[in-house]
Amino acid sequence: MKKADARKIVNLLKEAYPDATCSLDFKTPFQLVVAVMLSAQCTDERVNKTTPELFNRCKTIEDFANIDINKLEQIIHPCGFYKNKAKNIKLCAKQVLENFNGEVPHTMEELTSLAGVGRKSANVIMLEVFGIAEGIAVDTHAKRISNLTGLSKAKEPEKIEQDLIKTFPKDTLKDINHLFVWHGRNTCIARNPKCKLCPINKFCKHYLSLTKS
Numbered sequence: 001m002k003k004a005d006a007r008k009i010v011n012l013l014k015e016a017y018p019d020a021t022c023s024l025d026f027k028t029p030f031q032l033v034v035a036v037m038l039s040a041q042c043t044d045e046r047v048n049k050t051t052p053e054l055f056n057r058c059k060t061i062e063d064f065a066n067i068d069i070n071k072l073e074q075i076i077h078p079c080g081f082y083k084n085k086a087k088n089i090k091l092c093a094k095q096v097l098e099n100f101n102g103e104v105p106h107t108m109e110e111l112t113s114l115a116g117v118g119r120k121s122a123n124v125i126m127l128e129v130f131g132i133a134e135g136i137a138v139d140t141h142a143k144r145i146s147n148l149t150g151l152s153k154a155k156e157p158e159k160i161e162q163d164l165i166k167t168f169p170k171d172t173l174k175d176i177n178h179l180f181v182w183h184g185r186n187t188c189i190a191r192n193p194k195c196k197l198c199p200i201n202k203f204c205k206h207y208l209s210l211t212k213s
Contacts (some may be wrong), residue, residue: 001153001167001203002200003167003168003169004173005127005203006167006168006169007168007169007172008060008166008167008188009149009200009203010019010172010175010176010179011179011181012199012200013021013175013179013183013199013200013201014179016183016187016199017178017179017182017183017186020175020179020182021129021178022124022178023044023045023181024036024039024044024047024048024057024128025046025051025052026037026051026128027055028105029038029104029125029129030061030064030096031051032124032125032128032129033092033104033114033117033125034051034054034055034064034089035047035048035051036072036117036121036124036125037085037088037089037092037116037117037121038050038051038076038079038084038085039079040081041080041081042047042079044081046078046162047079049078049080050075050076050078053075054075054076057071058073061093061096061097062093062097062102064089064093065088065090065093065094067090069090069118070088071138072086072090076089077176078174081193082205083118087115088115088116089121090115091115092114092115092116092117094194095113095114096113099113104125106126106129106130107126108122108123108126108135110136111125111126112125112127117162118141119135119157120137120138120157120160121137122137123136123137123161123177124137124177124197127174127177128135131174133170133173133174133177134173135161135165136161136164136165136168136176136177137177138157138160138164138171138182139157139163139180139181140190141180141183141184141185141188142160142164142176142180142181142183142184143157143158143160144184144190145156145180145184145188146160146163146164146181148188148193148204148205148206149200149203149204149205149206150162150204150205150206151163152164154193154205158195161194164176169189171172183200187199189191195207195210
């Protein structure tokens, strides 16, 4: 796909979803780190219902590092995989305190050195906290949209991300994360995509194949 067409896709999605922003609620950088961890295999809506109690109890990174593991598991239980997530939250808090002087780092290498933070999470944190759009967070929505449209044939998130980075102009990367999530939730739905209503269907290989058959 030409970069000009890629830019058109971004513009069309921005028109369709003018309010597309990060769906996770947070007030501090480390709160976002925690929220992103909790969002793994869980909806943002559920995370936002769970974090108020947690953030009220843990007001500092030290609080996250010191909270009783059983209490933490109890609070985040609704988000699933709570034992592993609780372990990572406490360890991550300790790493930020010990390795980064209590400040959430802002580079990909540093962020991915933290427990529970992979490349996708790091991309979200870099964009939302520091305004750095170095890459694209490839979640289930970005993967589905990329494969259906033909933007990428890859299955691995890292390879999909590289395909998207090569295709989209650098100045649009900051928008793609939000736009793909909103498009995936509202139109390019996994089980029943609304292809005829899709604002970018003329660029979609899947839709074009349907119209030809």
